Amino acid sequence: MTLKIILRNLVYRPTGSLLSVLLLMLSTGIIAMLLQLKHQISHKLDNDLRDIDMVIGAKGSPLQLVLSAVYHADAPTGNINMHEANRALRSPFVESYIPLAYGDSYRGFRIVGSDTNLIAKYQASLADGHLSNAPMEVVLGSAVAQKTELNTGDSLLSQHGEGNKGTTHEAHPYRVVGILNPTNTTIDNLIVTSVQSIWQIHDEHTAQGDTTTTPRQWTAALVKFRSPMGIMMLPRSINENTNLMAAIPSLEVNRLLSLMGMGIATLQAVALAIMVVAAISVFIALYNRLKERKYEHALLRTMGCSRLQLLAMILAEGLVLAIAGFMLGLFLSRMAIVLLNAWSGADFHFTFAYRLLPQEAGLLAVTCFTGILAALIPAIKAFNINLSKSLADA
């Protein structure tokens, strides 16, 4: 019955309640979405970063190098001489490194010349076929296989450059020999082949039938150190003494996240401002009806409802509004993620998940607290109602 009175009261005059719920929905929706984006983007960035202590590539912007070599989300800074790179990485600090040669693509998916270590690094297992280090054989990431609908045994013609504007390497079809399981990392969106394949195609492409070969080149290399000491020593020496550039991905990612953080902080401030307005709206909705409900409150008291029960009932009205707003806000945030995935998932090769975050429980707590706080003054006024006067005045 108590619950019935609380709920009926809220829907009996829905206009005031509606505005409060909408505002709460908007603010919790924005905050929940930001929490999700922030968490998932940094999780994704960290995930791809596993076992990559340093990236070397051609001189240019270190952030660009990291974005292009680790996340495959930017153009390469250029190519580097393989011998020079090998020389630079001949150091006791280096445990292992994975060469990358890229620049070609197939239907928007990047073809990376590397070796099977790249696949091992992302702990990707095979869904079909086998791994290969042989030239002109490729293994597809799960998302590539899904979008292009290629199967093992099919062949594909690569395009020079990224996007769909480059010339097609007509004379050199690749053969699909393996397809990977999803890993939720960058490799899902890559086509992995051997470095030789890339060289083979570009030898003749650049030399136009001539037998002379271009110097052996990589685009970048992903380096793992034996100890953290490597980070102290090697990048500086490479940057100072060679034509290569060394970048520390974790540093660059942190810089990127702090840039993103500013945007998120601004949006969060906006959402918090809306939350404050929502709280005021809850307050006004309850306070305005207080006068017209004064008699009802007195009536409840004459029926044996205690002061505390009455106080609790009005606080509960604020709480119910808050919970309703939160639920709708959560729904709104997931709808926004659906839209985001539909819009930009293809461009960024990244889809956001919908699971709940522990921070969202915190958001629920804050929202509930806001609702109760907004109801506090109306509740206290009802608590202190003068029974005799309220009943006589009506």
Add this chain to the structure above:
Amino acid sequence: MAITEYVHRKEQFAPPMVRTSKLLFSYNTDRTFNYPDLEVKAGEPLAITGKSGCGKTTLLHLLAGLLSPAGGSVWINDSDLAKMTSARLDAFRGQRIGIVFQRPHFIQSLSVKDNILAAPYFSGKKIDAAQLQYTAAELGIAHLLHRMPSSLSIGEQQRASIGRAIMHLPALVLADEPTSSLDDENCHEVIHLLTQLCSERKAALIVVTHDDRVKRIIQNQVSLL
């Protein structure tokens, strides 16, 4: 099932009754109300009459424990209202007292049925469907239970508020000018129902009124000066 069976389930007290002694109340120093001592036995009605401004409603609020007296005391079932804490008074009022107001007010967002059931709910008494139906039938509002209070005529509303006042089988029913907004027919019906239902339920009934139509029905009267 007759209502008397429910009445028997009421906790057994020493003969239920309402008694006041040397009741005194003042809103300010200029104006003090001295009330005559009252005594009403279980199942009996009493009309308190007098002109407006002579403190009738104040007396009713004192009897209900909505106001605390400046002096004297109110006894209901041998419990002294003045000796109760405000929380205890709320609970006591919920359990032992039912009030019918001058204008029938309801919780607007609840149906007639829920309004009637709210009183036993807050006083912690269980009401079964048969008991609700029986009382609603006595009041002639059985067909109105699922309507919203605002859709009822004023006579129907006043009958529904009698239902609310007696549903939890109180020891004392207080009515504050229950007929002032009613026509003769409704007035007669409301007073008739009040006295009949209260006497069936062994509840003392005190009606505060200046309405001559009521005075003709309730013989037992105390006049305030």
